[in-house]
Amino acid sequence: MVGEIEAADRISRCIIYHRFFEGNVHVNDLLFNFGQAKADGAAHESAVLRSLAPTDADVHRIGCKIVAKQNDLPATKQSDRRYYCGFRTADVNALPLEGDGYRIELTNVEELGEKAHVDVALRIFVTGSNPRATRRTAAGMALAEKFGPVSPHICPSDNDDPGHPIIRWGVQCLGGTVRWATLAIPTANDASELQAELQVGVATS
């Protein structure tokens, strides 16, 4: 069943470790990492429609369900174990759905028994490996900037699991990306003292 998505609605993206992490930090730029197009010509990612999952608990339940199913696959090794860490939310009317050579389509379609599931489909209209790949990057970056900070969560089944990122590194692992304010490395001929500053900021700042 396909439902309407209103411009005034919101969608949430469930944050899953390792996939959305660079090392021990969730980074903005991995929030939407689109892959190759499927048979229908689009690359697909998922989100949660907040009008059908209005509370934080609703979204967390869905996130925990997603990783439980992924961890249940026979080939999943302990080192590949996934953890749900929380979600980030964006206003639908703020999302950049039209780009240079691509378009993003949001469709509310039930999946895994969840009526609030949103299919986020990226359609690219250029040809060639690098043109298409560059637009996958561009679309992911543009989308991610519209999502707010993480609402953190540990699934009940992970409460005693020291491997969960929040237990392991603290909630600060969800809101940081190392951003270089200025950094200079002297050349062989440069004898000057150089000043450098390292700034850690939240992923949405």
Next chain:
Amino acid sequence: MKVVADQGSGASSVTNDVRALAEQYFETMDAQLAELEAMTTDQDPPVEAGAVETAKEIARQIREYPMVPPQLSWHGGDAVVMLWAFSTITYALTITAGEVGYVVRKNREQIAMRDSIRLTEFKLLEEK
């Protein structure tokens, strides 16, 4: 990329710390590329060999310049992404076999995008 020189600031210990951190990030990048290269012979590699090879060449140029180390990611089985974030600016290279594209965002708006730059013609920084 912004290069700042401050004469006689006396911040050598800070500089050494940052250089050590930069080297740590370079080593992380190198290890990631080595791992991707090792997996190119797998049945379903995360990234194809041509893209990894081109990314290694870009990584070599970054180290040689030298420049700030990027954050590395990959997608679609055919692309390695190198990303730098400076305050309100994000700069991402998308590297496929023999070609490079880039996207530049500033203040949450895309200000530049270009694709299909041959590796032999690609320059990390504009010469002014």
